[in-house]
Every structure is written in C-alpha cells, then in structure tokens.
Amino acid sequence: xxxxxxxxxxxxxxxxxxxxxxxxxxxxxxxxxxxxxxxxxxxxxxxxxxxxxxxxxxxxxxxxxxxxxxxxxxxxxxxxxxxxxxxxxxxxxxxxxxxxxxxxxxxxxxxxxxxxxxxxxxxxxxxxxxxxxxxxxxxxxxxxxxxxxxxxxxxxxxxxxxxxxxxxxxxxxxxxxxxxxxxxxxxxxxxxxxxxxxxxxxxxxxxxxxxxxxxxxxxxxxxxxxxxxxxxxxxxxxxxxxxxxxxxxxxxxxxxxxxxxxxxxxxxxxxxxxxxxxxxxxxxxxxxxxxxxxxxxxxxxxxxxxxxxxxxxxxx
Numbered sequence: 001x002x003x004x005x006x007x008x009x010x011x012x013x014x015x016x017x018x019x020x021x022x023x024x025x026x027x028x029x030x031x032x033x034x035x036x037x038x039x040x041x042x043x044x045x046x047x048x049x050x051x052x053x054x055x056x057x058x059x060x061x062x063x064x065x066x067x068x069x070x071x072x073x074x075x076x077x078x079x080x081x082x083x084x085x086x087x088x089x090x091x092x093x094x095x096x097x098x099x100x101x102x103x104x105x106x107x108x109x110x111x112x113x114x115x116x117x118x119x120x121x122x123x124x125x126x127x128x129x130x131x132x133x134x135x136x137x138x139x140x141x142x143x144x145x146x147x148x149x150x151x152x153x154x155x156x157x158x159x160x161x162x163x164x165x166x167x168x169x170x171x172x173x174x175x176x177x178x179x180x181x182x183x184x185x186x187x188x189x190x191x192x193x194x195x196x197x198x199x200x201x202x203x204x205x206x207x208x209x210x211x212x213x214x215x216x217x218x219x220x221x222x223x224x225x226x227x228x229x230x231x232x233x234x235x236x237x238x239x240x241x242x243x244x245x246x247x248x249x250x251x252x253x254x255x256x257x258x259x260x261x262x263x264x265x266x267x268x269x270x271x272x273x274x275x276x277x278x279x280x281x282x283x284x285x286x287x288x289x290x291x292x293x294x295x296x297x298x299x300x301x302x303x304x305x306x307x308x309x310x311x312x313x314x315x316x
Contacts (some may be wrong), residue, residue, distance in 0.1 A: 003097030004294040005057040006047065015047070017292040020057055022039060022102045023094065030078050030104050031070040035116035037095040038063040039289075039310040040124050040152065043197065044298040046092065061095025061312070062088050064102075065110055065119035075104040077266075083110040087123035087264035096294055098314060108269030111276035114269060118283040121152070121309035126272050126281075128231060128262040129157035133164075135258045136205035136227035140165030142202070145196065145203045145221070148210035150176035152309045153231060155284045157207055160185040163280045169203070171196050176307055179284065183184055197221060210304070215240045215257040224253040284308025 007016040025031040043060050064087040068078045078084060088095055089103040110119045132153075138144070144161045147172030148154040161168045162184035170185040173192055180188045189196045201221040208218075211232030218228055228240075240257035275281035286306045289297040291314050301310055 001098040002291065003059050004291060005059045005096075007057060013299065015295045015298070016057075017294070022099050022218045025070055025072040025075070026158075027072040027074040027102045028055040028103055028105075029072045029101045030068050030084070030107055032064055032066045032074050032102060032312045033069040034098055034100050035066040036064070036120035037061045037312040037314055038121045038123075038125075038152075039239075039294075039297050039301055039312060042124075043093070044301055046080060047298070051254045057266055058092055059094045059097050059100075061093040061097070061100070063090060063120050063123045063125075064095040065116040066099050066100075066151075066314075067101065071104075074204055077104045078107065078109075079235065084108060084117075085110045085116075085119040085123060085269065087127055087262075087269065089264055096291065096312060096314075097182070105266050106269075108266045108273060111273040114126045114276055116281065117313070118287070120283045121154070121208060121283040121285065122272055122313060123264070123269060124262065125152040125309065126156045126160075127264065128153050128260055128316050130160050130256055130268055130271070131262050132207050132229045132231070132258075132260045133157060133205065135229050135260060137208065138164050138166060138205065142166045142171070142204040143202060143223075144205045144207065145169045145171065145201065145218075146185075147196070147208045147213060148169045149151055149180045149183075149188070150284075150307050152306065153184055154207075154209035155308045156281070157177075157186050157209060159281050160275070163275055169196075169201070174312065179307060183282075183284075215251065215255060220250060221253050222253075224255065226253075226255050227258060228255065231260055246290075246309070271310075285311055287311070288313050 068082040086102040086107040150172040169187040170180040174190040208230040215228040
C-alpha cells in the first residue's frame with residue numbers, strides 16, 4: 001500500500017512516500033481503508049524525535065476517516081463497508097497510509113452530515129478539546145476563555161463549550177475574529193490589539209489551546225478555585241501542573257493547573273457525531289494536502305497559522 005513513513009538516511013530519518021506493508025487487524029481491531037487523515041502538531045513534534053532513532057519504517061497520523069475493509073475475529077461493533085472515523089490507538093498512529101488499523105473501542109460511525117475530510121479532523125483535536133473542558137468542570141453556568149480559539153483544538157473547544165450553555169470568550173488574531181464569532185463565541189479578543197490578561201474578566205476556565213501561557217500569568221482573570229488547562233506546558237506551567245498534582249492546588253486561591261493528555265474513546269466520537277448531526281459541531285478546514293505532500297503539510301503546521309484543521313487527502 002502507499003504510505004508516508006520515516007526512513008533512515010545517513011544520520012537521520014526523512015519522510016518518504018512509497019510502498020509499505022498493508023497492516024492486518026488483530027482480533028479486536030478493524031482495518032480501515034483511509035479516505036482522509038488529519039495532521040496535528042504532535043505529528044511533526046514527534047518526528048523531530050523519531051528522525052534520530054534507527055527504527056524501522058514508521059507511519060504517523062492519529063486521525064482517519066474511511067471505510068471498514070476488514071474486522072478481527074473478536075471485533076463485533078462494525079462490519080465491512082461501514083463509514084467510520086477513528087482516533088488511532090497506536091502510539092504513533094498509522095493514519096498517513098491507504099490502510100490503517102485501530103482498536104474497535106476507538107472507532108465510531110462517521111457523522112452522517114460530515115464528509116470524510118471533515119470527519120477526519122475531529123478525533124484527536126475534538127477529544128483534546130472536550131476532555132480539557134471536562135477537566136475544568138464545564139457546565140452551563142461557567143465562563144470560559146479559550147486561547148487559540150481559531151486553531152484545530154480551539155475551534156472545536158469553542159463549539160463544545162457553547163453546546164453546554166457556557167459563556168465563551170475566544171482569543172485569536174484579528175484575521176480570525178469573524179471565524180471564531182461564527183463558531184458561537186459570545187466574545188472575541190484580538191490578541192494583536194489587546195492583552196486578554198489585562199482586560200476585566202472572571203473566568204472559571206482558561207483553556208490554553210496553544211500552550212503559550214501559565215496559571216500564574218492568567219491567575220488575575222481566573223476565579224478562586226478556577227482551572228487553567230494547557231495542551232503543551234512551558235517550564236513555568238509544567239511546574240504548576242506538578243504542584244497541582246502533588247498538593248491539589250497551585251496557589252493561594254486554590255486555582256488549579258492541568259496538562260491535558262487526551263485518551264481515545266469511542267464514547268467521545270459518538271458524542272461528537274451527535275453534536276455534528278444536531279448542528280452544534282463542524283470542522284473548520286484550512287488546507288488540503290495530498291499524501292505525497294505530507295512534508296509540505298508539516299512545514300505549514302509548524303508556522304502555527306492554520307485556521308482549524310489541516311487535512312491529508314489519501315484517496316484523491
């Protein structure tokens with residue numbers, strides 16, 4: 001099958017488009033013929049590490065949408081021909097290929113009103129967004145600030161927070177204000193014009209979907225016992241998270257710092273399908289790249305300027 005994989009050349013590995021072995025599903029797995037995959041920053045961040053390891057060919061990619069091509073003997077939830085999407089269960093993924101395997105417990109039927117491309121964007125980013133909001137004890141009476149509201153994770157977080165009835169403020173660049181408003185944000189702050197940390201605000205949850213801040217930097221706008229959640233800690237926020245875990249609180253106001261580590265689950269995907277089918281969730285697609293152009297997609301993702309998701313077109 002065609003795939004993009006890491007291949008050792010000289011002192012480091014490179015991304016290579018070519019032929020590799022088609023995977024075979026284990027007893028509790030399904031084989032998915034991939035229509036589309038999506039790129040997440042974790043892919044190129046991991047590649048920076050993988051390229052110096054003398055591993056065999058490794059296929060990355062955590063998100064896929066496609067059609068079930070085969071099922072393991074103990075996999076009973078799906079049948080051949082089902083249109084599905086999946087947060088792939090392997091550590092490194094396997095989605096940047098014509099076929100991918102996934103544990104059936106991290107697969108769900110594709111939302112009926114989403115294309116394969118739109119569905120492929122949801123699994124990892126959507127799960128990260130939802131489980132982050134859950135860490136913050138999201139509910140209808142909460143005020144939520146989402147930093148990076150126009151990005152892959154942030155764009156889903158805005159919509160999911162609104163689906164609970166929460167009051168949502170998004171932070172993004174001026175070019176993306178209209179987009180974030182269209183996703184349902186009650187207020188939008190253009191960080192190029194205003195520093196959200198200096199504006200009046202009493203937020204129950206600050207979700208830093210770009211990992212650029214810290215609890216101490218945001219504590220003045222958080223309510224007592226509020227929650228700061230980050231997707232990628234810097235040095236300061238890392239130690240705040242460690243302190244929260246060891247003592248239960250991170251400062252005198254009982255404000256807590258959390259680092260999200262999303263866990264794949266079919267339950268999340270099934271909920272996202274319901275939100276999509278009731279008009280409460282959509283995928284914002286920035287750009288499409290063909291599978292052979294994955295290296296270009298990595299380069300674009302590294303700029304940090306993507307609006308919503310970067311989609312990899314595996315089938316044409």
